[in-house]
Amino acid sequence: AQGEVYLVGAGPGDPDLLTFRALRLMQRADVVLYDRLLPPGILNLVRREAEHIYVGKEPDRHAVPQEEISAKLVRLAKEGKRVLRLKGGDPFMFGRGGEEIEALAAAGIPVQVVPGVTSAAGCSAYAGIPLTHRDHAQACVFVTGHARSGGGLSLGWEALVQPHQTVVIFMGLGQLESLMHQFVAHGGDPALPAAIVENGTRPNQRVVTGTVETIAGAAASEGIVGPALVILGTVVTLRERLVPHGG
Amino acid sequence: AQGEVYLVGAGPGDPDLLTFRALRLMQRADVVLYDRLLPPGILNLVRREAEHIYVGKEPDRHAVPQEEISAKLVRLAKEGKRVLRLKGGDPFMFGRGGEEIEALAAAGIPVQVVPGVTSAAGCSAYAGIPLTHRDHAQACVFVTGHARSGGGLSLGWEALVQPHQTVVIFMGLGQLESLMHQFVAHGGDPALPAAIVENGTRPNQRVVTGTVETIAGAAASEGIVGPALVILGTVVTLRERLVPHGG
Numbered sequence: 001a002q003g004e005v006y007l008v009g010a011g012p013g014d015p016d017l018l019t020f021r022a023l024r025l026m027q028r029a030d031v032v033l034y035d036r037l038l039p040p041g042i043l044n045l046v047r048r049e050a051e052h053i054y055v056g057k058e059p060d061r062h063a064v065p066q067e068e069i070s071a072k073l074v075r076l077a078k079e080g081k082r083v084l085r086l087k088g089g090d091p092f093m094f095g096r097g098g099e100e101i102e103a104l105a106a107a108g109i110p111v112q113v114v115p116g117v118t119s120a121a122g123c124s125a126y127a128g129i130p131l132t133h134r135d136h137a138q139a140c141v142f143v144t145g146h147a148r149s150g151g152g153l154s155l156g157w158e159a160l161v162q163p164h165q166t167v168v169i170f171m172g173l174g175q176l177e178s179l180m181h182q183f184v185a186h187g188g189d190p191a192l193p194a195a196i197v198e199n200g201t202r203p204n205q206r207v208v209t210g211t212v213e214t215i216a217g218a219a220a221s222e223g224i225v226g227p228a229l230v231i232l233g234t235v236v237t238l239r240e241r242l243v244p245h246g247g
Numbered sequence: 248a249q250g251e252v253y254l255v256g257a258g259p260g261d262p263d264l265l266t267f268r269a270l271r272l273m274q275r276a277d278v279v280l281y282d283r284l285l286p287p288g289i290l291n292l293v294r295r296e297a298e299h300i301y302v303g304k305e306p307d308r309h310a311v312p313q314e315e316i317s318a319k320l321v322r323l324a325k326e327g328k329r330v331l332r333l334k335g336g337d338p339f340m341f342g343r344g345g346e347e348i349e350a351l352a353a354a355g356i357p358v359q360v361v362p363g364v365t366s367a368a369g370c371s372a373y374a375g376i377p378l379t380h381r382d383h384a385q386a387c388v389f390v391t392g393h394a395r396s397g398g399g400l401s402l403g404w405e406a407l408v409q410p411h412q413t414v415v416i417f418m419g420l421g422q423l424e425s426l427m428h429q430f431v432a433h434g435g436d437p438a439l440p441a442a443i444v445e446n447g448t449r450p451n452q453r454v455v456t457g458t459v460e461t462i463a464g465a466a467a468s469e470g471i472v473g474p475a476l477v478i479l480g481t482v483v484t485l486r487e488r489l490v491p492h493g494g
Contacts, residue, residue: 009368016268019258019364023267090368093387098377098485105489115372115448117266117362121256121337125362130345132391139403140340143386144379156386159406201362238345242352 003030003077005104007097009090009116013039014126014201017117025114029084031076033069037088037227039202046084066096070103077109089119094144094170118142120168123200123229127207128242131166136234139165145172145179145230157186166233173228177216183232188212193236198228209236250277250324252351254344256337256363260286261373261448264364272361276331278323280316284335284474286449293331313343317350324356335474336366341391341417365389367415370447370476374454375489378413383481386412392419392426392477404433413480420475424463430479435459440483445475456483 006025011017018026026032029050034043036056043052055064055072076083091097091113104111120142124131131140139162143155160167161183172179173196184190194215198206210218212232219228253272258264265273273279276297281290283303290299302311302319323330338344338360351358367389371378378387386409390402407414408430419426420443431437441462445453457465459479466475 009372011266012362014268016271017266017362019264019266020270021261021263024263090364090372092371092377092379093368094379096381098380098383098482101375101377101489102485111489113372113375115259115264115364115368117256117337117364118368121340121362121365124339125256125337125360128348128360130339130348132339132341132389133345134343136345139388139390139406141386141388141406142379156406156409156412159386159388159403159409159412162403162406165403165406235345238349242348242358 001080002109003079003081003083004110004112005073005077005083005085006112006114007085007091007101008087008114009095010038010042010086010088011117012089012119012122012201013199014122015041015045017122017201018042018045019114019116021114022116025112026084026086028082030081032084032086033073034086038086039088042086046086050084066099070100073100074103074107074109077104090116093118093142119170119200119229123197123231126201126205127195127197128239129195129231130235130238131168133235133238136238137164137166141165141167142170143167144170145175146170157182161186161188166231166235169230169232172230173219173224173226176219176230180212180216183212192232193234195231195236195239196224196228197231198224198226200229209239248327249356250326250328250330251357251359252320252324252330252332253359253361254332254338254348255334255361256342257285257289257333257335258364259336259366259369259448260446261369262288262292264369264448265289265292266361266363268361269363272359273331273333275329277328279331279333280320281333285333286335289333293333297331313346317347320347321350321354321356324351337363340365340389366417366447366476370444370478373448373452374442374444375486376442376478377482377485378415380482380485383485384411384413388412388414389417390414391417392422393417404429408433408435413478413482416477416479419477420466420471420473423466423477427459427463430459439479440481442478442483442486443471443475444478445471445473447476456486
């Protein structure tokens, strides 16, 4: 019998932010594929008998190519297994879930996709920074600071420097100084409030605030190492007025 | 004793996409405030003894002003109640959650904010349309098509018409034709693929696809009445290649 694949978003980190559908499929898996972006503690909630396969892509090391991960999902499903592909956040938001289900669809493998709480929503709630607000931001832009393999960043800077919106940068810590320089070089306001949320929604969450001009220095002096989400916009100023929220 | 407020995102519609934290707080409430954007079926999962208060804002009718809702939350909490403010999707993404917790923080009321699966993530997963994809979109913009009270739309069109990104319009159905006209007037591609997801993640979900030029007409002829999410971008074309996903 042919197996199937569950492409599941595990949410931003707090296991309490798993969905019921996610946990049920996690309890059904024969094998789980995960990478370094999966929040710690989540893996313990997968069915105990499931085989664990690490397909992590370290940012500065030789990585398991995406094509190889997709091929492995196809092969395991063809062996009749219930294959869990578990990802932090939401699988269709910078999770490369699209590439993986393309390969599965081409091979005729049944897939269930389970959306998750994005790390943007998680960090927003647990750090007290609304992503939209009538007086501050009528739009929110999600971008990744992670370079496209073999090329540079391809961000639409004209879009990012617009006023009255919030910009959320996923995986932007490694190149934060350069990103903030470019933001200003393209007409962005150096005094725009900025925040970094490290280990968002986890017990060790830390929030550092500043401006576009100061945030990279603040992150360095606070020893922020990630995983971290960067939030730019005047909504960051609301944090001071709001009650901080624990997990 | 003073009460507290739980500002909870109930997700996009499928009750199976509630988080564990959301359901636990829903089971603890003395009173629940909800509006017309709350997905049907979710309210049945609130503690049975909880008092129900509808604070719905109908789009074309006299609405309960936001200030009145916030004041009601404060008053109920001061009476010592556990007050559940339950919202569709995520409370900090066009949910006006920011305004509500500002009022609560000013009154010294303890608040817990629970992020939810946004309707964008839910519709994306259940309609088979990844919001980002290396070959299609390195960014995703969330905007609301709902007019600011007392004013017109204040969308940053320059940002929205950029290539290599996905645009998600919340509450855009009512003004879809006008929005699509403006998109093209600001330099957007009339042939850009577009999709509408109605009742996303629910058993009666419907997806209509077309282009920026045709989508308003297609929605009208298919009788789409909402709630609906609009997705613009070449990622819409991936849907044809992907296995459709049930709930």
